[in-house]
Amino acid sequence: MFKGLKVATLVVAGALALAACGSTSGGGSSSSTSPAASDTSSSTASACTPSNIKVGMAYDIGGRGDKSFNDSAAAGLDKAVKELCVTSKELSAVPNETDAQKAARLTLLAKGGYNPIIAVGFAYAPALKLVAPKYPQVNFAIVDDSSYQAANVANLTFAANEASYLVGVIAAQATKKKSVGYIGGVNVPLLVSFQKGFDAGVTATDSSVKITDKYLTQPPDFSGFNAPDKGKATAAGMFDAGADVVYAAAGGSGGGVFVAAKAAGTWAIGVDSDQYTSADAAVKDVILTSALKNVDVAVYDVIDAAVKGSPLTGVQVYNLKNDGVGYSKSNPAVQPFEAKADAAAQAIIAGTVTVPN
């Protein structure tokens, strides 16, 4: 009897361990059987001259299909595959890995003749530092990091705080109850920078508006980027407390925020890509605007430069000035608020307004 119980407990403990291992790995897996691969052969064979450029993509956890950051990079790759006729290989990280494992992934791509190699996410910085010097003839690019710079590395950085400032300006005008909210996916410096930009935009426009800032999870729990249930519950709490515009900088969790906004009859603001055009038809009308962070543009730029034979290197800043970030105008409801937002954008570009980072 006791032995049986012990075995049962062990099995349960084992299952727990496995569940814990698996929990963060959710989302789509990455493999070569991506839409991109099929595009190459079917629709575009005649549209462009075949290129011998092989693009290597190393995604962060979640990979293609995370409806967030990785997908945004994947969109840039897809465009390049379609228009520039490059071939590609996509690998993605597994949860809880070390820098050495990330370095092994980059090495694998470099050895396989992939050039350029694009590392998606700041987590690849230490790995890039290990690998890039060993392959000086290969061009690397890393998104969201400029801590490691080298002659064969392009650092793609985004002034996401500027885009957040603009949607803050819009939120401050759109709120009727003088109360807005910010939901960050995971409490990391990157998203704190989104928050600071948003808060500054709101306060600069109407200092009487109350701002509530919340994060869905704390690192190393990165599930906040892909937990619509948490997004929904947190947003519903904000709406109950009196907010009527919530900015969701939370990747895939934003879907839940939109559902909550629909139920409460309030506004939500999307992030990264124009979510008004990509969200579920049932909730799209609550998405007032989206803060755009055009990772896809940056990824395309890297590949385009490689095809043209003059690879990108050094720090590439994507900001309001060069349309690397911005806000979307596809929802007609945002029109009344555009004037002030555009004026703010001009002021930022001119340097008369500095957005906190």
Add this chain to the structure above:
Amino acid sequence: MRKFLLALVAPLLALGFALLVTTVILLVSGHPPLDVYQQMWDYGTQPDSIVLTINLSTTYYLAAIAVAVGFKMNLFNIGVDGQYRLAALFAAFVGGHVSLPPVLHVTVIILVAVIVGALWAGVAAVLKNRRGVSEVISTIMLNYVATGIIAFLLAPDKFAELIEGSNNIGTKPIPSSGQVPGFDVVSGASAPIYGTIVLAAAVGIGFWWMLNRTRFGFDLRASGLSPTAATASGIDAKRMVLFVMLLSGGLAGLIGIPQLVGAAYTYNLDFPAGLGFTGIAIALLGRNSPVGILFGSLLWAFLDVSRQILDLGGVSKEIVTIMQGVAVLSVVIAYELVRRYRITAQQRDVGRQLAAEAEMAGAAA
């Protein structure tokens, strides 16, 4: 002889079964299994992969031993994960801020990690002894509390500092006096083997010696096999819970050390998490024995490293996660089957012996 064979049968049975399931899944998903295994083997035996495997298994080994200490007396420390992360954060913080001569510096880092890990595990022990809270529940919950504390402390004005141009955030890097150099023994590899492999080996030997050669180890095993018998023979159950929990937590503190003093030199946002749970799986795989865990962690690390090649060939690398999961489950089941077989065999032997004795007695009469 039969005892020795039986000891070999269970792990082989389990591995064979795991391989069988993986093969079936590969076949169903349309990949030639032998080809896939060949690719994994070829990639996994390259010099760089061997170093990576050994380094990973150093960490895994420590994690599994930390878990196994508790498991040996049916004390389930599921909180190893939180214990090592908290320990690594404090150790990294202290390591980055003190300046000491080389060996002493590393010693201080390790001591801080052990003490923090032990104290955090001690919370669960006190809760169990004073209030009867199941350590399974309390340690799981303490993992979340640890995550919260780390998120609170890993901020620019507290333990961490911003890295220029990075979106990462970490403690001040440990200076060279607190770094442990590696062994460049694998020819052709670009990275050395962690110097802390010595630490892992010492922990393994110490664990074996403690279990089999000390009074404490005997008490621990006795408490695990039968708490009532242990109490009857004068072992203080509460004292054992406290000591074993502190020991398990202290060992958990070591888990982050190889990565901390051998590669990363800082605790930052992408410091490997979840190793405590990997440790549970490997402790089960290795049956809580120092030697079994050695093989278990090497296997686990090899699979983790060689899975990288699968992605490149278009095979979903999650296949390896399935393989690891099936291996753990089948080890548990295989050992139970072997144990039952052993009992029946024993009973048969006893029966045969008794019958023979009865026959002899009958012949004599």
